[in-house]
Amino acid sequence: MTVLGETGETKGWVFNIQRYSTHDGPGIRTVVFLKGCPLHCFWCQNPESRSVKPVLMFKKDRCTRCGRCIAACPHQANSMVEGEVRIERSRCALCGACVAACLAGARDIQGKIMTVQEIMDVVAKDMAIYDNSGGGITLSGGDCEMQPGFSVALLRAAHEEGINTAVEITGAFAWQTVKMITDHADYVLFDLKVMDEERHKKGTGVSNALILENARNLVGEKKAILFRTPLIPGFNDSVEDIRAIARFVKYELGLNPAEHVRLLAYNNLGEEKYARMDYQGERPSYQRQSDAYIKELNESLAAV
Ligand code: SF4
Ligand code: SF4
Known part of the structure; x- marks a missing residue:
């Protein structure tokens, strides 16, 4: 959702700004977390990001x-x-x-409404760090595609200041929206959860057909891209699941899976947020995968 303020300044819903991140694109970055997500992953660790509303x-x-x-x-x-x-x-x-x-x-x-300028005032504090580390700004969420006009305005403002831009997206939108945003991103972090369509629907609430189509389109645009797979125990963390992702990346996208796919071990750091929101449903209880198993999965990725 994009809101035009009285001065014509673009505003949007934001729930966090995190400086000094080293996990959300190249170098050291400031991550702006936008509200709203089109997926409802049952393992979501940022449930406060799901709705565009506060x-x-x-x-x-x-x-x-x-x-x-x-x-x-x-x-x-x-x-x-x-x-x-x-x-x-x-x-x-x-x-x-x-x-x-x-x-x-x-x-x-x-969740609060912020202007592009308010956000850029925070982002601009670390210009020297971006220059020295090759970092910049990353739009995350939720999914920044939920607020496309605001996202583009932010990415444009960053480029005007000479700041490198990255976006973390689900890709679960019409190609027109994905392209509109990624045209202003130097680097794209793209979630690939699971290749099996039925399981994807069960786990996230949506089919992965459009997501995979957008991944093909983005690679066709020669975007610098990293696919990321959050490993959810028993859902998508079998060797065969990882091989299926590797086959897609290698044979359909023509990219090296070992370079272009990052596996993210399970974490349950966001669990207490569900209680803080008075969430009434059941919550799964999982253990993080062992380092040895993550190593095995990474080897499977590289072996395809
Ligand atoms: S619960 Fe708190 S935020 Fe909600 S209406 Fe009452 S005072 Fe306002
Ligand atoms: S009752 Fe609890 S939540 Fe309410 S104002 Fe007091 S400390 Fe805060």
Whole structure:
């Protein structure tokens, strides 16, 4: 979603800006996390990024049960039930009054409107670091393709300052949108989850047909590209799954899988966020793959 401000300045929804990243493209980078994602991966470690709208996070373990949020809320969305604070989210207007009232830091709202200039003011702080490391700005999310006009405006602004640009995308959009954004990116990080279409649908909520088509198109555009596969135990981390990805990259895209595919070991660092959003569903509980197994998968990738 792109919003034009009163001055004609382009604005968009952002939930985090992380400086000094070394995992999101070449060199040392500033990563801008945009709200909204077209996929609903069951393992998602950034659930606060899924909706373009902001989300109220509640850290129960920090709550002192002082009741200030109950008094502060103009919409009566908070109450004390059996000594615990409850949020009735359907009443919450995301006004932020309870966040300001909470002295324990138990509440925050993930997601705010920012202008291109506000973001560039942060990004420009590390110009010397980008120059020395070959880094720059990376748009991530969520998926920056959800806010295409804003993403293009940001990438253009970075290029105007001579800053290298990268995007992390799902590729689950019409080619016109993917091209519009990646035309302004020096480097593309592209998620490839699993080759089997039915499993892709089950795990992410969408087919991978369009994603694979966009991967072919991007390679045809001679984009510098790295495919990334988050390894989810029992879902896509078998040797055969990795070989299938390697075969696609090697034989359909004409690229060396060992150079152009990065396997990402499972992590569950975002698990507590589900509780902070009052998520009611079941959550899978997995262990990270062993280093020896990751090595074996990387060897399978290289052996195709
Ligand atoms: S963000 Fe505003 S509406 Fe929502 S619970 Fe807090 S005070 Fe109430
Ligand atoms: S204001 Fe903060 S600490 Fe106090 S009850 Fe509300 S969430 Fe808990």
